[in-house]
Amino acid sequence: MDSVMPGDHSSSDWPDQPRHDEGWPPQGDVVERGREGRDPADQPERELPGAHDGRESTVDAQTAHGDSGSDVVPSREAKVAEDDPAIQRMRGVLRAAVAELRQEALFNFGEMNAVKLTAILGQLLEHSELPKRYLETVRAVFAPPDGYEEASKALENPGAVLVLLREPGTGRTFTAHALLADLQLRTGAKVGPLSFGSSERFPLHRLPRDENAGYLLELPSDEDTFEVGGDFGASLFEVQRTLLSRSSRLIVLTTPEQWQRIGGDAPAGVVPPLKRPDGRAVAETWLRAEAPPDLDASRWLADERIVKLLEGQSPSDVLETVGHILKAEGSKSLVAVSDSDPDGFHAKVLSVVQARTAWRTELLEWHSRKGRTSFQRNFLLVAALLRNATVAHVYAQTAALCRLFGKPVSLRGQEEPGVVEMVSEIEAELDPTNDTIDFARPGWDDAVLSYFWIDRPPARKTFLSWMADAPTTKTTDFLETFTPEERLLLANRVGAFAVRWATHHRKADPLEQIISAWQKDKNLWSAATDLVSAAALHPTMGRFVHELLLRWSKAGSTPELQKLTVDVCAREFGRRNTAKALLRLGYAAGSTDFGVQESVGAAVRTIWSEPSARKSLFTSITKWCAPDSDRRASGRRSFAALATLVSQGYEPDDKVPSLLLSDNEEGGFQPSLDDLSVCWGALLTIEADEEEPTEAVNLWMDAAHGNPSLRPLIFGVLRGAVSAADSALGRRLRYQLRDLLYAWEPAPAPNVDADRVRLRHELLDLLDHDRSRSVARYHPRAASRSDGV
Structure with a gap:
């Protein structure tokens, strides 16, 4: 899996960065910075065991590379461990870290609250040594492909250089981080990213003077007037000698096409014969690490429909399927008990399959149902975009969208259907505690937005205008005030959707509309800059x-x-x-x-x-x-x-x-x-x-x-x-x-x-x-x- 995470940064403070004169910051630096702005009561839950010492944590030992730990201790001791509150807490912390990592990998922050989302975006834009907390999470969910163990052993040798030849989005960054995580565990090496610099050749003085370290160097893609020097492969001989003198190692990320041009005369054996990640294995390790104990991962992955979904899929597509499985498993309303499906498992599997096909048939049926009103359609659309916003804000923003579409509605009095009726009409659930809307079907919200975009071409521009303006609203017509924190959270969700949409469809219309609409608001502009900056560092989205x-740098007519x-x-x-x-x-x-x-x-x-x-x-x-x-x-x-x-x-x-x-x-x-x-x-x-x-x-x-x-x-x-x-x-x-x-x-x-x-x-x-x-x-x-x- 190529993913962005706290600490997933391919440049660093070392060497010659202003914040740290030599080497990396202290091991816990990123973790500590990530805690800023969080609820103090939540801080202990964010730190994995072993994050600040050299020992392997209990969670890590039992979950490394998908090992559930069932064969680590005898059954009686295992039962005691299962009941141990400390062990349960540690596993809960790991599950939370894995869930957070999956959301970052998919650039999908819909389940995060404002404080956590702000902290995560801050971490995505940091640059430093990879923190142990993150490395433990990597070891918990990484599914080693064929050839991995040989590559890992080769990397342990001082002076080793490994070149991973893969396109972005195929799991190369995550594989490199797994190699570095194992290197750190086995040798105690400091591991982290290294910047290539601005010249076409990688200068040797860019290698830090640290002893026993492991570096990750991502070669910049060739573009316009810049390309990596054609003698890069030959230069690796000197790189190896320099690394050997410091007992350090290097992993290089590049594409097969680029390596064909620059890899001539490279040392023998620098390209390990790594196979592609197996989709089923990736899903299994991820489910075992993130899912609650009562989820039967084996049952899910034995179902032929799920197996078919995972075959030949990219790591990000596999993670989407994992997210759908977790959503379906946690949804009570999906359980349609019958004689042929006594526990509702068939219905859950079917919902995951339908999610991967964007619920097209079901959405067509819903939209074409007799008596369906534009108010209901717009309410569904707004609720899908503004996930986890209070129902009052969804209700008010629906009225605003109706006005823009030329069909104004009055929310005063009792002329129009109320929120309870509207939530029922869109087949969602209303959380009485948080006053938020939740869709039981996995992937339903994204499917709703995709359906609208395909179904209503003439309405796209109006929708984009409303979407960009939604976070700029400072108050509603209701008793509640739209606080700055709520506006920022909404902005980040709208912006993240626009970024995902732009990269998935290779169309920047929603993103450009947002940038134009937010240019005069300092906080919203900062949110837009954060999101685009994070996307520019994302292994899958970065290239686009x-x-x-x-x-945009050439767009003189649009200075924003x-x-x-x-x-x-x-x-x-x-x-x-x-x-x-x-x-x-x-x-x-x-x-x-x-x-x-x-x-x-x-x-x-x-x-x-x-x-x-x-x-x-x-x-x-x-x-x-x-x-x-x-x-x-x-x-x-x-x-x-x-x-x-x-x-x-x-x-x-x-x-x-x-x-x-x-x-x-x-x-x-x-x-x-x-x-x-x-x-x-x-x-x-x-x-x-x-x-x-x-x-x-x-x-x-x-x-x-x-x-x-x-x-x-x-x-x-x-x-x-x-x-x-x-x-x-x-x-x-x-x-x-x-x-x-x-x-x-x-x-x-x-x-x-x-x-x-x-x-x-x-x-x-x-x-x-x-x-x-x-x-x-x-x-x-x-x-x-x-x-x-």
């Missing part, structure tokens, strides 16, 4: 979402799509896929929209945090800042973001522009003086009352004052910035710089610093000399990077 982001693309690039997508992020930022940088330009500026800091991307990034920014560039506005803001980026200098209180610090690490990059001058020239064209030029001048002049070794370089850059070929432009730039320098250290003024004033005059004198051409042009030979800069 990457295509969407590329297309460009802005969302840039905002996604400013998050984990940009760290993990730096080459792709740079390409999309380059297109979006041509936008004339202020919001897009501002977002581009913010995104470059994310890309800059990836050392291998710095040269390409700064080259792009320099081109954007050129006087004749049509991307100069984005270039100014991008350079301002980097020019004001601060790093610690040689003293604890010494703050130095990051662009000026030496980077002696292999593959490091330093901007040239000329390129810095070009970018400063663009920055100085910003209006004087804007903060970026003032902040940048203050930081750079403070650095010149506190670090004499940097002074020639800083002065040379600023002098070059105002030396424009156009004399009128040069004059404006000098005036702008003079004003900013005076603001940095005005004199006369109270508490004036004489040294700072002298420094300002020194630079102004040099600017005057340049202008008058009375002296030779200044060449800052002392600015050599080798002089300790």
Whole structure:
């Protein structure tokens, strides 16, 4: 199964990420962050046994790779274990973790409450070492395909490199995580993802210096102007030697097509002969791990109808079937007891089969029933989309949809059917405790939405408009208030549906409609960015979402799509896929929209945090800042973001522009003086009352004052910035710089610093000399990077 989960991230903080200087964060870091915002009373339930020590938990030992544990202890001891409250609690925690993982894999959060959903989305967008809690869950549900044990043993050898050749969505990420989980269990190795970087070749210095570690490297797909270097396979010899010296290992994910181009001259034996996951085995291990103890998984999987459903299915389709089985097993209303089906099992199996065919026959019968009203059809449609929303909100939103369809209804008084009658009409159940609607049939809600889309083409645009606007409503016509938390939960459910729909049908209409409708609401915009960011990292959905982001980055007529693309690039997508992020930022940088330009500026800091991307990034920014560039506005803001980026200098209180610090690490990059001058020239064209030029001048002049070794370089850059070929432009730039320098250290003024004033005059004198051409042009030979800069 390819899945996204807490900790499923193919880039990491190591090496060279700003939040952690070396290696991974502590083992429990992701787990602890995932707890933020949760009910404290629920926190102990979120931690699996063994999550913070090196021991294998009881649950893990009994469930690893589908082992139910029946042969682990004698029957009498097994009975005692079954009755042990601690053991039962541990298994309950594992079932909850497995259920959560399945929902994440399917990008379907309909059963989660607001707090849990917020935490899960936060975890999806984190990047760090894979947490032990997640690794235990993987071992509990992974069904090893043929060839797995041999591959696992091979990975234990220090210096091992395994290349998994599969398309996204075929279980490659989950297989890799299972291999790493077993490696961690057997050797104690730290395991986690590794970023490829932005260049076409994977540099060896990207390998962390940690001892006894296991890494997962996903190769970026070839697209547009970027592709992985054709000598990648040959480079694995040196990778193996480096890993061997550190007792570490590497798993590489790529596609057969890409490997055919880049895998020539690779070391022998790096591609293990792994078979495809067996659908029945995947379903069995998952059901045994997630289902309650009274569910007879063997009976379900022995039924020929279920066996047929699972044959040849992708892991995600198998998980959908597992979800339908669990739903059917837990539904009391599906049990149609008869002489031929005394316990209703046949009816449950039939409901799972019908769910996999989208309930088309049953929905046709329901919609065409005599006396069926548009109010009832719309109520069914709204209830299907707004899963777990209170019935009052479903009722009110149905009225809103009816108005948009030109058939207004009055919910005042008792003219229209009430909610109890409407719930009965759509053959659902009303939870009296939570006041929510539940469909007994598995997969019924998604089937309803699919049926509408096929059945009512002329109504699609109106429906999309209503769907996008639904979370923007702040109150209802009823006594209840639509709280911000409820709006956010609704937004996430609507957004998740739109993402799933877009990737499944390869049509972005619902998603684009949502982005446009939510652009002016800060909270809803953040929700949209979170969802698209998570989908961009999803092993199954990611490829199509990457295509969407590329297309949106060029959509100059819809700046909200460009802005969302840039905002996604400013998050984990940009760290993990730096080459792709740079390409999309380059297109979006041509936008004339202020919001897009501002977002581009913010995104470059994310890309800059990836050392291998710095040269390409700064080259792009320099081109954007050129006087004749049509991307100069984005270039100014991008350079301002980097020019004001601060790093610690040689003293604890010494703050130095990051662009000026030496980077002696292999593959490091330093901007040239000329390129810095070009970018400063663009920055100085910003209006004087804007903060970026003032902040940048203050930081750079403070650095010149506190670090004499940097002074020639800083002065040379600023002098070059105002030396424009156009004399009128040069004059404006000098005036702008003079004003900013005076603001940095005005004199006369109270508490004036004489040294700072002298420094300002020194630079102004040099600017005057340049202008008058009375002296030779200044060449800052002392600015050599080798002089300790």
